[in-house]
Amino acid sequence: MEYLFTGLEQSALGDAMRSWRWLYPIINTAHIAGIALLFGAIVSLDLRYLGFWKSVGADGLARVLVPVAVSGFVLALLAGGMLFTTDASKYAAMPLFQIKMALIGLGVLNAAYLARKRATAWVALISLATWTGALICGRFIGYL
Structure with a gap:
């Protein structure tokens, strides 16, 4: 697995993300915009x-x-993947990053369940908890 992370870091994309002055901030902005779309739509729907x-x-x-949330998720996923290439080995080894990825996985599974079943308060609470937890973990990663 370490070989994969090193390969991502040494890829043309990883090099560009680290060396082009404006690329990282632009992609980071796109990641935040995707999170805003995803989180805003999900919280609104869960509260309903x-x-x-x-x-x-x-x-x-x-x-x-739902289309707003899906669009936000795709944007956050693509931009986040690009950000990950800057220091993939470091991020992958962080427990907080691992927790964030697990929470995102749970959030996606919960959303898939919701798409097939009728919404309940429990499903909404699980959704709020997983996406809020992922948001908090992601924000804290920037300070470690």
């Missing part, structure tokens, strides 16, 4: 499933917010 805004139909809200 928890009983907020009962006058707004959950199905209609989901039709609007």
